[in-house]
Amino acid sequence: MTRYTAAELRNIKAEDTGRPFDLADKLGVPEAALVAAETGHGTIRVEAHPGRLIPAVQALGEVMALTRNKSCVIEKVGVYNNFHDGDHAAMTLDPEIDLRFFPGQFVHAFAVETPSEKGTRRSVQVFNAAGDAVHKIHLRETSDLAAWEALKQDLALADQSDEITFEPRAPVEGAKASLDRADALREEWRAMTDTHQFNTVIRRLKMNRLGSYRIAGAPFAQPLTVEAGKQLFDRVQESGAQVMLFVGSTGCIEIHSGKFETLRPMGPWINVMDPRFNLHLRGDHIAEVWHIEKPTKRGPAISVEAFDAEGGLIFQCFGMREEKGGDPEAWAALVNDLPRLAEAAE
Incomplete structure (x- = not known):
């Protein structure tokens, strides 16, 4: 340093x-x-x-x-x-x-x-x-x-020094999976009744989010094209879909619930410029995009999730629940219509 x-x-x-x-x-x-x-x-x-x-x-x-x-x-x-x-x-x-x-x-x-x-x-x-x-x-x-x-x-702290000692930054954990536990992953995934159970499942199986996605297979995790991550914003804006968008740092996750009213792309940036909500996304940082489906008591929770080249999570986007004004069927159709990696390779 x-x-x-x-x-x-x-x-x-x-x-x-x-x-x-x-x-x-x-x-x-x-x-x-x-x-x-x-x-x-x-x-x-x-x-x-x-x-x-x-x-x-x-x-x-x-x-x-x-x-x-x-x-x-x-x-x-x-x-x-x-x-x-x-x-x-x-x-x-x-x-x-x-x-x-x-x-x-x-x-x-x-x-x-x-x-x-x-x-x-x-x-x-x-x-x-x-x-x-x-x-x-x-x-x-x-x-x-x-x-x-x-x-x-x-x-105010008692210590008002203008110099601070910092610890080394922890490296981003790349995809972590265990192929010999793939069947156990699918079995426990299928048995989930709440999305919050997911982190417990993968920790117990000594995997992380991206690693589990790479081995779970359909219908749990399906790879989309990198372009799908960018198209998602256009389609949400065009359809007026109500979504929940999650963006996180190492210590905080901030959530937008609602629509994307105004999109303004600028160079590599995808920008949402609404009166009380702004988003600035480097589309060129997206390296992997996944269509994820987790079972819950209220029906499947479907998300689109984007990762960078190091395996770091960039964002997650879910459809809003029906009781909060969302349309689960329309959201499922929107996600299903995003370009899939397998289709792009054919």
Whole structure:
């Protein structure tokens, strides 16, 4: 890892107008190092644990929630209502701000104020032990500034150093499967009654998500073409389908429930630009796409899931349940009509 002093990083940032994620990658430093360097210069280190942080964020009122992985960024506007804390997992359950948190990944957090031509930009930024972004909260014009001042005062850490030591980044786990357990996988998959049982099944069989998809076979997991990952967004937008789109970092999953109203492709980016929901997806990062079907008590849960070349999950897209306004039959037909890898090879 390249070593810079906090002062050097502040000077470099002052001359760079690009995204912090890209600048950190170019410099060979964690993104959190760029933020930490501003401590004492408009930035305050604050408590990161969701149990303290999220109730303070809820008091801010309407904000923008942002979660990203290296291939996809999701942004939702709303309020952090209905927070449920937990040691291993926590969540907000709001129609707009629908999040799943993994508190063990909430290691470093900052309250950031940045001057701009349009006034001061304010945000809470959370990073894992390696300094990779886990979740960010951006205040809006309607956010409660008194609550912002309270957050900074109440959650400020005693240690306000502008330099932090980060752990090495854990490598992405590639596909992990056991061919000798393929029959057991199919048997347990077939017996599932809830999608949340899936992770328990594959852990018990010492596999991971992508590895299990590669050996399960139809009707459980069917490979689609890479182009299907891009076509999915066009077809959801054209049909007006109600979907649930999941995008995750190492420590947070952000969920959009509803339609894709406005698509604006730009170069390699697939963009959804709706008033309270934005998505920015690098279509050229998609290396594998899967049509997945899991049995539940309410009927099959059908999803389209995209992975990058390293085997990292980029997004999952499910049809909305019928009782929430979805049309399961139309969703199944939409997914079944996406181009399949086997068909493309014929």
